[in-house]
Amino acid sequence: MAVNPIVSSVDPITFEILSHRVYQIAKEMGSTLERVGGTVNTTQMHDYMASLYLANGDVLSAGDAMGWHVACAGFAVKRIIERFENDGGINPDDIFLLNDPYVAAIHQSDVYMISPIHFNAKLMGWSATFVHVMDIGAMSPGGNSPGATEISHEGVRIPGIKLIERERMRRDVFDAITNMTRQPVHALFEQFGPELVTAVSREMLNYSESILRKRIAEIPDGTWSETGSIHAGDTWNVHVTLNKRGERLLFDFTGSSPQAKKGINLPYHATFGACYEAILSTMAYDLPKNHGALNPIEVIAPPGTVVNSIPPAPVSLNTTSGGSTAKFVANAVITQMLATSEKWRGEVMALNVGHRLARHAGVNQHGNYYVSTLSEGALDGTGARSYRDGDDTGDGLSSHNIEWLEANFPLLYLFRRNIKGGGGAGKYRGGAGSESALTVHDAPEGKIKGVALGVAGLRNSGQGLFGGYPGAPSLLMLTEGARVEETIAEDMSPDQLDDLGGRSSLLPYCEFDLGRNDVLYMRMASGGGYGDPLEREPQRVLRDVEDGVVSRQEVRDIYGVAIDGDEPALNLGATEKLRAGLRKERLQEKI
Amino acid sequence: MRHPLRENIEISDASGTDTICCRRCGFQYCRADQDWREFCKSRLLPSHNAGDLMSLLDGQYLLRQLYCPSCAALVDTDFVEKQQQDTGGT
Known part of the structure; x- marks a missing residue:
């Protein structure tokens, strides 16, 4: 497909100023969302998205958001347009809400808020945000339901409703959102005029697309494949073949396992978003994140498989299973492709697919019922690169602060530290990863409920690259009846699990109780190594x-x-x- | 002309045809249209050979490593299902 020349109708200086201003608006949307957020996912984990879209729903600017959700929210905007354009209308000051995974979201807990941007009564674009909400009426607290066998068990599904209608706006509740999303864009239109802003928007997409296509074209044509495994009782495989021809990339997921009666499944748009994110983080990390970077890719995912499920297949566990695995295989084939290019081979890194975390719920020390997240999964070790070791702790998200968590929830951390012997060996070593252990403390009911999440492949949890060894896999383990209180009473530090005794069992996707003298141990995946360990500098x-x-x-x-x-x-x-x-x-x- | 395939393997036309070679010692694995993996020296080891924390996978997976047959450079490390190896699968 021919791409328009870069910046054809706008002078380069105006283009630079306005394109960065649009990016800054999207970035500020995210910052504001984080400041007004009410859950650990938003305020500490950065598990949110805030982006701007064109009037037709194409991505205009993604700020610093996760590419996965950026693409899915684009689908959500298009669904809202289809649903309301001729039935109900799209008016200034409307806000729509959508969380249906079989329309555009990834799973019900991920709720999109979508608002049109009008200028002089004309629809000019959209703002969209997503946060992972802490409860959605599913079987299990927190929304991720290990026992669900169909989507009706996983909470409320909203295919798109007008939450705020122009004449019935609850400004006291929603001013924070409306102010953060629309007003800066209005100022942009007022200062530069809608024609120039529209022209710059178009050029921003052309700019990203033309540069990305050029980069793809420079790499030798070829075909690469990868398989990732999801272990959740049974085993499901996610298989992808990447075909690179000229300036196009085709991700073909043919050969992936049939959809499961367990919430590991991905709807098509989430699989597409995983491929988009893989491109953004490898070949387009320095380009404006918009629809232009999406145009050179095509994604085939056969219906009825774990990467393109159809109702009533459940989806609530998919971010830590099907999603992690789809992202892993998409990145793995891009890595193989980049390694064949002298120019790009320095960019490759070993990959990680072992994301695990847990929800916790119960009555806290202040007497209030709560549902929240243990976001240890953000403390994975990252894979090694072709020129340096992986980071010992670091992931796309952030983890909560322990002091904050202990002040708000009836939990006590015994330790949180790097793992010894976890990082995959190699010329460059994989990141060590982390391990944590905690127990209940000052819980009025003497126990809390937990939900263990994430088992995306023991085999390739932290895959090594080009001879590098794999990193140690992530795991969650419950030890019941340990000598925790006794050890603390003796003024000893309970930081060695082997010394605490008790009965230990690994936790797959499941609910569990955490009571007094029980220990929840969370080991996060270590990163894979790169190259031959015998070539590592002593x-x-x-x-x-x-x-x-x-x-x-x-x-x-x-x-x-x-x-x-x-x-x-x-x-x-x-x-x-x-x-x-x-x-x-x-x-x-x-x- | 040369272009890389991975850390220790490249494609070279130095011999007149495109050949997959070791980047360390120059050993020629095979023609460019063949699967270089079939020309490697390989070993299957218990999972814990990748480190004590991998003992979790013992009995279920084996650590498979591929080396240059000439200089013993390690070119690939992966886990393979033990059951497949036991039954002769790939």
């Missing part, structure tokens, strides 16, 4: 030992590095011999 291995993130056994058996003494010291001569021996061993093994 000095880096020594630093890993000093930092306590690799064991002496790993150092010797996997990295082939000799470190002597209780005060770790490198022995380079012995290291050379050790590595020669390990290489010899590799070739002596029978094929």
Whole structure:
């Protein structure tokens, strides 16, 4: 498809000023949303989205939001237009609400608020936000329902309603939202005029699209495939083949497993959004995030599969299962593709698919019923890159502050720290990841309810790249009847699980009770390594030992590095011999 | 002309035809239209060989590694289902 020349009708300086101003408005929308948010997901995890759209629903500017939701909210705007354009009308000051996964959302907990932007009574665009709300009337508290077998078990589904009608607006409740979304855009139209703003908007899309197409065209044509596994009782596979021809990318999910009677399924637009996000984070991270970056890609997902489910398949668990896996495989094939380009191979990194977290609900120490999130999943270790180690803790989201959590909920953290021996070995090591343990404390009912989420593949939890070892998988474990209170009463720190005793069991997707002297242990996935660990600089291995993130056994058996003494010291001569021996061993093994 | 395939493997036409080679020692795996994996030295190891925390996967998965047959450079590491290996699957 031919793309218009960059900035054809607007002078470059005006284009730069207005395009950045539009981006800044979207960014401010997100900041405002975070400040007025009422749940940990919005205020601390950054699990939200705020973006601007053109009058037809195409993405205009995504601010700093997650690409996944940016694409899905675009679908939501188009559904609102279809539904209300000739029936009910789209008026200034209307606000629409939508959370139906079989219309545009990802699962019911993700609620979109969509508002038209009019100037001089003409529809000029849309603002859309999403937050993950803490309860939606589903079987399980928090909305993610491990026991659901169809979508009717997973809470209210709203395919699009006019929540605020022009003449019936609850300004006391909604002023915060309307002020943050529409007024800056009005000022833009008033200052520069609707014609110029519209022209710049069009050029912003052309700009992103033309540069992305050029980048794609520079890479050798080819085909790459990847399979990810979802382990949730049974195993479901998400398979994708990426076909790159000229300046087009086709993601074909043919070969993925049939949809499940468990909420791991993704509707089509969520699978599409996963591919869009993969492009944004690899080849277009420096471009304006808009519909232009979406045009060069096509996504095929056969209906009735885990990546294009049809009603009544449940979806409430999909962000930590089907969604994580679709994003993983989409990024994996792009990584393989980029590795074949001398220009782009430096951008590749090992990938992570082990996102896990838990909801918790009950009566808190202040006597109020609550539902909230343990967002430890944001503390995954990231994969190694072609030129450096992964980050020991870091994910697309953020994690809650422990002091804040303990002040608001009846929980006590025993520890939160980096994992020893978790990061995948390699020339560059995967991020260590984190582990946390907590128990109930000052709970009026003596216990709380928990919901364990996320088991997107033990096998490729933190996948290594090009010889790099995989990172340790994430897991949730419940230990009942541990000696927690006794240990604390003895002025000892309860930071070694093995010393606390009790009966331990792994938690798949499930509900559970957390009572006194029970411990919830959450280990977040470590990142995969990059390249051959025998090529890692010995000095880096020594630093890993000093930092306590690799064991002496790993150092010797996997990295082939000799470190002597209780005060770790490198022995380079012995290291050379050790590595020669390990290489010899590799070739002596029978094929 | 050369272009990379991954960290330790590249495509080179130095011998007159496009050939997949080791970037470390120059060993020629195969022609560019063949699957280089079939020409690697391979080992299947218990999962815990990737670290103690991987023992969770023992019995269910095996650690498969592929090496350059000449210089023993590690070119791929993956987990494969043990059951598939036991029954001769791929």
